[in-house]
Amino acid sequence: MRRLVASVPLVFGIATIIFFVVHAAPGDPSTTLIRPGLTPEMAAQLRANYGLDQPIPIRYVKWLGSMLTGDFGRSITHGRPTLDVVMDALPNTLLLSACALMFAFFFGIVLGAIQAVRQYSALDSTLSVVLLFFYSMPSFWLALMLSLSLTLFARNVWEWPFWFPGSGVSGTSYDSLSVIGKLGDRLWHLALPTLSLALALTAGIARYMRASMLEVIKLDYIRTARAKGLPERSVIFKHALKNALLPIVSLLGLYIPVLFSGTVLIESIFAWPGMGQLIYLAIGQRDYPLIMACTFIFAILVVLANLLADLLYAVVDPRVRYD
Amino acid sequence: MRKTIALGAAIFGAASGIACGGDGGGDLASADPFCQRVVPAVEAFMTQARADHPTPSDDRYGGTVVVGGAAELRGGMNSAGAVDYVSVQHHQFVNLMTLIDYDQDAEPRAYLAERWEVSEDVSEITFHLRQDVFWHDGEQTDAHDVAFTYGLVTNPVVGFSNPAYWDHYEQGDQAVEVVDDFTIKIRMRPHVDFLDPWRTVGILPEHLLGDVPPDALGTHPFGSECPVGNGPFVFVSHTPQDRWVFTANTAFPQGLGGRPFLDRYIYRIIGEQTTSLTELLTESTDVYLSVPPDQAQRIIDDPAVDLMHFRSRNFAFVAWNSRKPQLAAAEVRRALTLGTNRRAVIDAMLHGYAGVANSGVPPLHWAFDRNLAALDEYDPQAAATLLEEAGWTDRNGDGVREDAEGTPLTISVKYRSGAQLQKGIVEIMQSELGQIGVDLRPEAVEWTTLIRQTFNVARDFDGLIMQYAVDYRLDDTDSFHSARSDVGSALSGTSDQELDRLLERLSAAPDREAAQPLWTQYQRVLNEVHPYTFLYFPERIHGISKRLRAVEMDARAEFLNIKDWHLDPASR
Numbered sequence: 082m083r084r085l086v087a088s089v090p091l092v093f094g095i096a097t098i099i100f101f102v103v104h105a106a107p108g109d110p111s112t113t114l115i116r117p118g119l120t121p122e123m124a125a126q127l128r129a130n131y132g133l134d135q136p137i138p139i140r141y142v143k144w145l146g147s148m149l150t151g152d153f154g155r156s157i158t159h160g161r162p163t164l165d166v167v168m169d170a171l172p173n174t175l176l177l178s179a180c181a182l183m184f185a186f187f188f189g190i191v192l193g194a195i196q197a198v199r200q201y202s203a204l205d206s207t208l209s210v211v212l213l214f215f216y217s218m219p220s221f222w223l224a225l226m227l228s229l230s231l232t233l234f235a236r237n238v239w240e241w242p243f244w245f246p247g248s249g250v251s252g253t254s255y256d257s258l259s260v261i262g263k264l265g266d267r268l269w270h271l272a273l274p275t276l277s278l279a280l281a282l283t284a285g286i287a288r289y290m291r292a293s294m295l296e297v298i299k300l301d302y303i304r305t306a307r308a309k310g311l312p313e314r315s316v317i318f319k320h321a322l323k324n325a326l327l328p329i330v331s332l333l334g335l336y337i338p339v340l341f342s343g344t345v346l347i348e349s350i351f352a353w354p355g356m357g358q359l360i361y362l363a364i365g366q367r368d369y370p371l372i373m374a375c376t377f378i379f380a381i382l383v384v385l386a387n388l389l390a391d392l393l394y395a396v397v398d399p400r401v402r403y404d
Numbered sequence: 405m406r407k408t409i410a411l412g413a414a415i416f417g418a419a420s421g422i423a424c425g426g427d428g429g430g431d432l433a434s435a436d437p438f439c440q441r442v443v444p445a446v447e448a449f450m451t452q453a454r455a456d457h458p459t460p461s462d463d464r465y466g467g468t469v470v471v472g473g474a475a476e477l478r479g480g481m482n483s484a485g486a487v488d489y490v491s492v493q494h495h496q497f498v499n500l501m502t503l504i505d506y507d508q509d510a511e512p513r514a515y516l517a518e519r520w521e522v523s524e525d526v527s528e529i530t531f532h533l534r535q536d537v538f539w540h541d542g543e544q545t546d547a548h549d550v551a552f553t554y555g556l557v558t559n560p561v562v563g564f565s566n567p568a569y570w571d572h573y574e575q576g577d578q579a580v581e582v583v584d585d586f587t588i589k590i591r592m593r594p595h596v597d598f599l600d601p602w603r604t605v606g607i608l609p610e611h612l613l614g615d616v617p618p619d620a621l622g623t624h625p626f627g628s629e630c631p632v633g634n635g636p637f638v639f640v641s642h643t644p645q646d647r648w649v650f651t652a653n654t655a656f657p658q659g660l661g662g663r664p665f666l667d668r669y670i671y672r673i674i675g676e677q678t679t680s681l682t683e684l685l686t687e688s689t690d691v692y693l694s695v696p697p698d699q700a701q702r703i704i705d706d707p708a709v710d711l712m713h714f715r716s717r718n719f720a721f722v723a724w725n726s727r728k729p730q731l732a733a734a735e736v737r738r739a740l741t742l743g744t745n746r747r748a749v750i751d752a753m754l755h756g757y758a759g760v761a762n763s764g765v766p767p768l769h770w771a772f773d774r775n776l777a778a779l780d781e782y783d784p785q786a787a788a789t790l791l792e793e794a795g796w797t798d799r800n801g802d803g804v805r806e807d808a809e810g811t812p813l814t815i816s817v818k819y820r821s822g823a824q825l826q827k828g829i830v831e832i833m834q835s836e837l838g839q840i841g842v843d844l845r846p847e848a849v850e851w852t853t854l855i856r857q858t859f860n861v862a863r864d865f866d867g868l869i870m871q872y873a874v875d876y877r878l879d880d881t882d883s884f885h886s887a888r889s890d891v892g893s894a895l896s897g898t899s900d901q902e903l904d905r906l907l908e909r910l911s912a913a914p915d916r917e918a919a920q921p922l923w924t925q926y927q928r929v930l931n932e933v934h935p936y937t938f939l940y941f942p943e944r945i946h947g948i949s950k951r952l953r954a955v956e957m958d959a960r961a962e963f964l965n966i967k968d969w970h971l972d973p974a975s976r
Contacts, residue, residue, distance in 0.1 A: 106852075106853075107850075107852060107853040107856050107857075108850075108851075108852025108853055108855060108856045109852070122560070123560060123563065123567055124892065126560050126561065126563050127563040130561070130563050130619050130622060155623040156623075157622075157623075158476075158478055159476075159628060159644060160479065160480060160482070160485070160622055160623045160624065160625075160627040160628055161623070161625065161628060161629060161644075165435075166644055169643070169644050170644065170645065225678055228678070228679060228682055229678070229682065232682050232686055233682045233685055233686060236686045237685060237686065237706075244686065246688060247679055247682040247683050247686060247688060248672075248674050248676075248679045248682075248683055248688070249646060249647070249672065249674075250646065253468055253470050253670055253672075253688075254468075349675055349676055350676045350678075350679055351676075351679065352645075352646070352672070352673060352674040352675060352676065352679060354643060354644060354645035354646035354673075358645050358675070359644075359645060362476075362645070365851065365852075367852055
């Protein structure tokens with residue numbers, strides 16, 4: 082609870098810095114409305130309509146006051162309450178990020194453990210090469226290649242009986258589907274964005290896991306476990322794996338911000354209407370209320386994720402206790 | 405492990421639950437009181453309309469068409485606030501109605517207004533509206549809506565983005581007279597294309613927006629949460645950054661062809677061009693709007709899709725800032741045009757999908773002077789001669805020309821960062837002009853910064869590469885009249901009395917007979933003053949699925965006959 086309370090000024094500090102950085106950037110939302118023939122008076126009127134004619138400190142005080150009452154203002158580009166716009170996009174990003182995170186941690190841990198147990202085997206070497214390949218690929222390139230191969234080529238060239246949708250969160254006939262059909266449709270649309278976002282993370286986690294596992298299985302207590310005749314499966318899964326997970330848990334806090342920043346590109350490529358796309362476009366349009374709301378929400382999510390990682394650390398390692 | 409799987413399933417289930425709620429996930433809940441009021445009214449009227457007007461037995465009726473566009477419909481269906489090309493087309497042809505539209509020859513024809521009269525001195529226009537057009541909530545569209553819309557778009561507080569539309573219309577209380585519920589008179593001053601604004605501005609419902617403060621209209625839920633139109637398609641839902649869904653308006657007037665053939669029309673926002681192409685080729689979308697030229701061949705090669713391309717109303721140019729000493733002389737500006745191989749630019753950067761421009765009047769326009777086409781062909785020798793005559797000579801043998809004081813002929817050309825096309829063009833110009841001793845330097849600038857630097861009085865640029873879209877109503881006053889130098893678009897800052905005089909006469913010309921010779925003369929003088937290097941008229945390129953029939957697209961619009969689009973019955 083103390084850490085949670087301590088996070089409050091941190092979040093506000095981040096938001097304040099972002100407010101001034103964003104407003105210090107040249108241009109404002111009215112710039113994007115400029116058309117030939119717009120007189121200086123009209124341009125001034127447009128700026129006044131958006132409250133941009135006021136000094137930045139006044140705007141900051143107004144923004145802070147509104148935000149404390151839960152009012153993030155109205156998005157200039159969407160013409161809707163900013164919080165509504167964010168809350169439309171946030172579930173999509175959370176869904177994508179959660180799926181990518183689960184995929185990355187599950188397969189990263191499994192593959193890393195297999196590599197450690199089979200150290201220097203052909204399987205270990207093959208997995209290392211494959212994982213390094215994905216680790217070194219830029220995510221946007223990987224996303225485009227996945228889209229081309231598993232959507233376009235799968236359907237038009239290789240004529241597979243199935244292929245993955247190349248964009249969007251759901252199909253155009255989504256409304257007419259049953260509940261199971263809707264869930265299937267959503268999963269189907271999730272596949273490529275999740276893979277694109279998760280593969281590089283999986284490779285990283287697997288490398289950490291392999292190293293951690295190798296360190297653990299050389300420790301005395303593992304030798305003791307084997308000496309007392311425990312089956313190898315029990316030694317690995319019950320004794321080694323749990324301790325090897327300790328450094329991996331700390332990666333959770335580290336990877337969540339990486340994941341959120343990764344969604345900016347992935348969401349754009351797959352036309353996924355999430356926070357990444359939202360903030361990217363908001364920055365381009367200088368939609369100040371939306372930029373502030375997005376960064377504020379991201380800041381909260383990152384702080385919470387770090388808090389969660391710390392709590393998980395305590396769960397996994399009984400030596401760690403928070404008073 | 406079981407715990408991990410269970411945790412994963414729980415998170416996924418929760419997330420899916422959140423995201424599954426509605427059309428495509430995350431669509432607008434329409435919680436706003438305004439929407440709570442109007443949505444049931446629309447549903448009730450449309451249910452009744454479907455019962456009153458059953459779908460005719462014709463196999464062209466039915467199906468859903470998905471159009472993939474690069475950007476969100478900014479401003480939504482609020483025609484007083486939206487600025488972008490595709491949004492405006494949704495006002496014109498999808499959800500709202502304009503008073504008139506244009507036929508194939510770009511001649512005005514009746515739409516919401518079934519006829520109109522113009523007074524002999526071209527000082528007053530009277531529109532007679534159709535009496536069978538209803539808003540999607542059941543209210544009749546009438547002259548009060550037109551008067552209301554006119555009041556909005558001419559009200560400076562609303563910030564309508566194209567105020568020049570109304571330069572030739574009177575404004576204020578005396579400007580409009582609602583004669584009866586379906587007749588409205590609007591006072592104006594003579595102008596050859598006085599009808600054009602009425603082709604563009606979708607009429608808005610007074611009964612729904614009449615009590616909205618004008619400065620709050622831009623953020624009113626009418627725009628993108630629950631628009632209520634009177635056009636051939638009824639708004640169903642909007643998932644921000646994802647899609648707009650519309651359904652057929654079965655109450656659309658029989659006199660205008662009745663309901664559209666399509667049951668549903670979906671506009672999907674797909675920003676990434678590779679993804680857009682993939683979606684078209686896998687038949688996830690039926691139309692891919694704005695195909696970049698380098699993808700055109702891929703579409704031509706695919707047997708399931710057609711490529712549609714046509715000359716647009718856009719033109720690309722480099723504006724030369726004549727306030728800068730090295731660009732003050734018209735000879736220098738003209739030399740920069742002569743030294744640029746614009747046909748090579750079109751072939752290299754646009755794969756041939758453009759034509760050379762020598763003015764901002766598009767070739768499809770009645771005012772276009774065909775004799776201009778052959779002007780200013782690539783001639784580096786002539787360009788070099790002009791530079792010599794203007795006093796720019798390579799005095800120190802370093803390959804760059806200098807003036808008498810030894811100042812090198814260095815010109816920076818700014819372009820939007822990330823715009824690969826513009827970057828390529830400037831680099832070609834750099835190479836070609838370098839051969840005649842001009843040190844041209846490309847400078848990429850972030851978009852809003854670029855606008856800030858160039859469209860205000862600071863004019864912090866030498867050259868600026870831009871592309872404009874023009875309406876049928878042409879007026880270059882804001883760009884080139886010396887009295888309008890404070891207007892954002894007065895980029896070049898040239899001052900020429902002959903040009904000013906012609907612009908003033910053009911602005912007052914009452915008909916084409918009077919305006920045509922003036923336009924020809926104007927384009928000649930403009931070429932002499934040479935404020936811009938006009939580069940090209942680009943083509944608009946679109947990919948269309950072969951299962952979609954009767955699609956007509958041309959410089960007027962892409963959606964102009966969406967009401968008549970229909971699907972091959974076998975492919976539905």
